[in-house]
Amino acid sequence: MALLSVATPLEAKHLPLLVATSCPSLILRRRLSLPKPASPRRCGRIYASKLPTPPPYPPPPGEQVYQPFRPPPSPLPAKYRSLGTAERLEILRDRLGLWHEYAPLISTLGHDGFTPPSIEEVTGISGVDQNCLIVAAQVRDSLVSSSFDPELLAFFDAGGGADLLYELRLLNAAQRAAAAYRIIEHRLDPKAAQELARAMKDFPRRRGDVGWDRFSAASPGDCLAYTHFRLSRETMSPAERMASLDRAVEAAETEEARKRIEEEIERASRQGEGGGVAAGEETEELRVTVPVVRLRYGEVAAASTVVLLPVCRAEEGEEGIAAAPGRCRAEGELGVMAAERGWARWVVLPGWEPALAAGNGVAVEFVDGRVLPWRGSGGWEEAVLVVVDRGRREVRAEDGYYLVGGEEEGRGKGLGVERGGKLMVKGAKEALGTVVLVVRPPREEEDDMLSDEDWN
Secondary structure, three states, rough: OOOOOOOOOOOOHHHHHHOOOOOOOHHHHHHHHHOOOOOOOOOOOOOHHHHOOOOOOOOOOOOOOOOOOOOOOOOOOOOHHOOOOHHHHHHHHOOOOHHHHHHHHHHHHHHHHHOOOHHHHHHOOOHHHHHHHHHHHHHHHHHOOOOHHHHHHHHHHOOOOHHHHEEEEOOOOOHHHHHHHHHHHHHHOOHHHHHHHHHHHHHHHHOOOOOHHHOOOOOHHHHHHHHHHHHHHOOOHHHHHHHHHHHHHHHHHOOHHHHHHHHHHHHHHHHHHHOOOOOHHHHHHHHHOEEEEEEOOHHHHOOOOOEEEEEEEHHHHHHHHHHHHOOOOOEOOOOOEEEOOOOOOEEEEEEEEHHOOOOEEEEEOOHHHHOOHHHHHHOOOEEEEEEEEEEOOOOOOOOOEEEEEEOHHHHHOEEEEEEHHHHOOOOOOOOOEEEEEEEOOOHHHHHHOOOOHHHH
């Protein structure tokens, strides 16, 4: 039964009529004095343009009003923007203008569908030179953005300027400016500029190494000097060591760095004459004769010579050292590396002289570098690789380091490193091998990544 809204009270005589029908007709409504139902109204069309517009509100303080997209300015100089494809190719072919002016033309041709080989075919500029010009122009733009002296910047306008600036591509904006000043001051060639840039890039990664705190990261000369200083401690030849220290003195710019290099020269001179270390300078750090190097990311890929060594864990003990195969040899015209027996773990290291000189080398992995027996290793809470020459087992030098096994000093059956003097006191004549090199892992947290503001 439908619910009805009545205007007057219903009398008893009306009830049968309500029960008889669930939808009262118009005549029945009149007899019952019911109100007429409202007929539905048809809505007309609603247009968005006729809706009321809300009043504009001012943007909140500190917020920028949306701005429409505006394309970046053209990288081409104004005199080249109206040229067609044929004219741009002609400029590149004839090298019309300065190199940093026509270098952006290469990128615009790439947007038009040209490839480096097709550009080389028309202009004679090889793909390598095309990349060099493009990158060098970007480096030059970053120097302009950093308010580099325009008069000095003209030094790179010559033909070889692109090769010099190309070597600074891995540095941030501040480092590029500092390196550019040194390149101009010392008239460096591209090879020397590359060495300088690599030294500046590598310097922050060497934090904590011997002598690092005596050199300044803000000085390109100190960064280069520290590279020579570090190489002097890694070489085994006295002549090469002194040559590296001489180059370090020439490159150093701060007084503190020069003092540290002079201390190293004095120490190397005394060792070359067969003398010892002065009483006031006798420390564990200075007596370490084993090179300690920190591997860099990409260093193996960039090395011209590499060393392939089997790896065993220190926990494997003497059995692991005895089971590890000897050095691999190259076979056939393709130089396929073959080992005398199968082995599961290998490591590829750059062709450092101590590793190359090891006749029967093996790398021992220690999970904690603090087990090494010199004071400088106290903060090495990291895994290290100790390269050992198993062909030199005789304990000869008191200041040498040797790989030993056995259950000494709570090592269980694991391996350890001991000084020659300590082994001589115990009467030991032989060890498992002589330690020739210690390799520390690269530091990911100190990789000197470029920040957003450095990409100029």
